[in-house]
Amino acid sequence: MRVERVVDRRSLGESVATALIGVCRERQLAGAVPCVVLTGGRAGAQALLAVRDHRDRDTVDWGRVRFLWGDERWVPAGHADRNDLLADESLFAAVETDATLVHRVTASDSGLTLEEAAAEYADVAARVDRIDVVLSGVGEDGHIASLFPGRSELLQGDDEAAALPVRDSPKPPPERVTLTLPVLNRAVHSWLLAVGEGKAEALRAVLGRTEPLVPAARLAGRVDTVLWADDAALHLSA
Numbered sequence: 001m002r003v004e005r006v007v008d009r010r011s012l013g014e015s016v017a018t019a020l021i022g023v024c025r026e027r028q029l030a031g032a033v034p035c036v037v038l039t040g041g042r043a044g045a046q047a048l049l050a051v052r053d054h055r056d057r058d059t060v061d062w063g064r065v066r067f068l069w070g071d072e073r074w075v076p077a078g079h080a081d082r083n084d085l086l087a088d089e090s091l092f093a094a095v096e097t098d099a100t101l102v103h104r105v106t107a108s109d110s111g112l113t114l115e116e117a118a119a120e121y122a123d124v125a126a127r128v129d130r131i132d133v134v135l136s137g138v139g140e141d142g143h144i145a146s147l148f149p150g151r152s153e154l155l156q157g158d159d160e161a162a163a164l165p166v167r168d169s170p171k172p173p174p175e176r177v178t179l180t181l182p183v184l185n186r187a188v189h190s191w192l193l194a195v196g197e198g199k200a201e202a203l204r205a206v207l208g209r210t211e212p213l214v215p216a217a218r219l220a221g222r223v224d225t226v227l228w229a230d231d232a233a234l235h236l237s238a
């Protein structure tokens, strides 16, 4: 895992935004529709705000970018806990997207059960032929998406469902839908985001590869796996 160290949350957002815009632009110049998997959490929100405000934002045609989410909280559409709200209130409010390329996890007020919503999302994820970038905010416990340490969701193999329902999440809200680790690891570029002192223990475990590996330590992009972190988050790993 390569470490990109920045001074603070704002620089982290700007650095990730520059890199993300670069990948999307390059793929579009090659005639492709890039696919980006977004994350929830504070660092992910910062990155999306920075993309919105980036001077090169409009070098990407955001209507030709496919979006998924690494996980979603099982709450009603528009609820403050929804991860997709972070995008709706930042980047998506400023650029044109194509609704047919924005793949949200169905909300809890849709009439579907949690299991049905996860199965529906698994079908969507399984049909995506290439994932260019996965953004993953890391939790204090080393979780990514809704893959928590010590949970069976981590044991999924390549040939099993691409997304799973999660119950009794140790972090509220308790019910979620998550992509599996094999799907996240289809990413060409896998970028782990961490901001603040609260992430320091998790990063020490990730970078020290402490056994048993926390979920964030299991990320592996096909071309690169990068930890974008600020000084505060890295202070125990220096």
Ligand SMILES: O=C1O[C@H](COP(=O)(O)O)[C@@H](O)[C@H](O)[C@H]1O
Pocket: 039, 040, 041, 042, 043, 044, 070, 071, 072, 073, 083, 136, 137, 138, 139, 140, 143, 144, 145, 146, 171
């Ligand atoms: O619950 C979640 O938490 C993490 C990280 O959130 P943070 O606010 O501590 O940065 C996020 O990765 C995940 O997508 C989300 O559902």
